[in-house]
Amino acid sequence: MITIDNLSFSYGSVPVLEHISMTLQDGRIYGLLGENGVGKTTLLTLLSGLKKPRTGRIETDGFLPYDRRPSFLQDQYYLPDEVAPVNYTAERFARVWGTFWPRFSQEKFLEILKEFEVEPGQKMNKMSAGQLKKTYISFALALGVKHLFLDEPTNGLDIPSKAQFRKAVTRYTREDSILVISTHQVRDLENIIDPIVILDRRDVLVNATLEEISSKLYFDYGTQLHPEALYSEQLPGGFIQVLVNTTDEESKVNIEALFNAVHKNKELVKNLLKK
Amino acid sequence: MKEIFDFKRFGKYFVYDLNNVYARYGLSLLIMGLFPLVVFLVTLILSPVTGGKPWYNPDIYQGLTFIAMLMVSLFFGARVYGIVTEKKAGTAWIILPASALEKTLSLLLITCVLLPACLLALLIFSNWIVSLFVPNVDPLETFRFLGLGGWGLAVGGFEHVNVPLMAWLAWCEGILVFTLGALCFKRTKVGKTFLCIFGLSILASFLMMAIFNTTSFNGEMFERFFEDFDEARAQRWINVGLNLFHGGVMAALIAGIWARIKTIKA
Known part of the structure; x- marks a missing residue:
């Protein structure tokens, strides 16, 4: 250790x-x-x-x-x-x-x-x-x-x-x-x-496992834009958006989007992922 | 204790260090060791053109031997150990699993024992080859020049002063000071080391002047010394003085090299 x-x-x-x-x-x-x-x-x-x-x-x-x-x-x-x-x-x-x-x-x-x-x-x-x-x-x-x-x-x-x-x-x-x-x-x-x-x-x-991250943050790959998203980026055919996970739904962590979300919302994400 | 020194690990590091010396300085050492011979052979080849005999002059030959030794002691440290201040090679060297003591000992063994032994062997070989061409050349010219062939060469009548030991210590001090410079300075290693030596010499001379100006060192003291002067006593003083000086300088250089190796950062 x-x-x-x-x-x-x-x-x-x-x-x-x-x-x-x-x-x-x-x-x-x-x-x-x-x-x-x-x-x-x-x-x-x-x-x-x-x-x-x-x-x-x-x-x-x-x-x-x-x-x-x-x-x-x-x-x-x-x-x-x-x-x-x-x-x-x-x-x-x-x-x-x-x-x-x-x-x-x-x-x-x-x-x-x-x-x-x-x-x-x-x-x-x-x-x-x-x-x-x-x-x-x-x-x-x-x-x-x-x-x-x-x-x-x-x-x-x-x-x-x-x-x-x-x-x-x-x-x-x-x-x-x-x-x-x-x-x-x-x-x-x-x-x-x-x-x-x-x-x-x-x-x-951030110092967290992917499991811990996905339990606190939700990565949405849909076509609908969420105004409350911590970070959103338009991709061909939709969006990648990072939201606070309020529904305990699992999602695949996109590290690049996570990184950008963290940098736009340092204190919020830090407190969210605090152990 | 094993963290400070381990024979097996030291052996591995020494072999690695030798490989490194061979790769970085092998050819240069060969050139330097054969330098007096090369100069002689050039004059031999040119003699039919110049219409003279192959050139040989003991004083100039000794001068060439001195230049070869000087070049090795100035540049060996920078070429072989200077890499430790480089970003890429230095990083790899620092994290090599050997203790600072093992790295220092290996450096000392190579610079103070193996390197002078190899250089001396090459210079003697050069000397011997020249003596085959020119009958009046002493095959032991190099030995004599280094004070190894006879006693008292450097200190006149004081026959018991250990000239070979002093010659070896002077070599060690010379090469170690430039090796320490190579470990400390990132660029223009030899030039900056020269500047440091120059600065320290000035400082030492001011210090000596200050000491001699104190009341305890006055003319009477010297007069008293020379009143009951005898050769054996002078010899003892010289020996003790030289031993103390060289011992102190060597200890300071070794400690400096060890400390630098221990604390170097990348």
Whole structure:
């Protein structure tokens, strides 16, 4: 379990995160959403021990990430948005680096790489951006770590690779692992992320499972416009509208509409989804 | 304790670090180690054109050896360990599961033991090849230049001062200070390190002036010292002074590198 308590961080005098608190439970794939500049990447780097909180505290299974104790690092991995094109073949890179993570499996790495259709004998500094990203994703998933933080993992992937990514994430992650995936491409990950975390600079607006969201909000895909809707958007052949669920009727959560509804009605949705 | 140091994990990290050094600096080291030989061979090839003998001058040869060593100690840290301040490569290095102590020890072993040993081997090899072409060249020229072939080269008559140890410590201090600079500065690593050394030197000279201006250090004290001067005593003073100075500088550099590795952020 990861506990974030009253966390604040700033770059010089520019505050990025202020008094953020939340809990991330084992065995979940969190979708971390937020507008540009709210601090999604900063939060991921704080969770992985790459930065030190200005105030507040992060605790990951009893470890403080910034202490960077080897036994903590051995059970986590952070995949940044931009990755380094090292002068190794994919196969050698995984063999040399993977040795530091006790649960790393070279066979699993090659298996995932094959699914992504990347040649293991290819030098990484000769790969395209998409191939390089797929190599790192394969490596991250083959590590067998409990805490995996992925920053915009589908950026630069082609359409078949996005589907392969979803398949690989559900197939190769541990039962008890915590995945936090920061993304703007919510449609790419709609079927795998649950719960949803929507971050604002000064607050966590939403940290709820899809079930909890659909019990409080109703997603209407009909043709009739509801003036009381928290958010509505015209689509070809109808509307997508987000309403307060007053009838306990179930509906399929549309993450993009949810995100827009939250941003138009921050306090209301926050209070509605408060646990 | 295992969180601070573990032999198995250190072994893995050291192998990884060696791979990294080989990939990033292997060729440069080879070029630097063979630099005096290359210069000699160029003059050998050009000698029929210039109508002279292949050039050789012990002073210039030693100068070339010095340049090779200087270039390695200036740029090795920036080329191999400078990546830790880069956004992409630095992030991957920081989250590599090894402790700050293990990463520091590996860096020290490579920069202070393996690197000088490899460079020395290459320089000796260069020297030996040159001695095959020019009969009056001493095959141990490099050894002599580094103070390894005989005692007292650098300190005149004080034969018991440990010159090879001092030469090695001076190398370690030189390369470690530029490695620390490479870990601290994001850009123009070597230039900024030079500026820092310059600034610190000025500060140290002001400090020394302030100390000598105090009443406890006056002319009488020096006169008394030279009145009962003897060689053995002077030798002891020099040894103690040098040991204290180099010990202090090395300890400060190692502590600085460890602290930087421990607290570096991405």
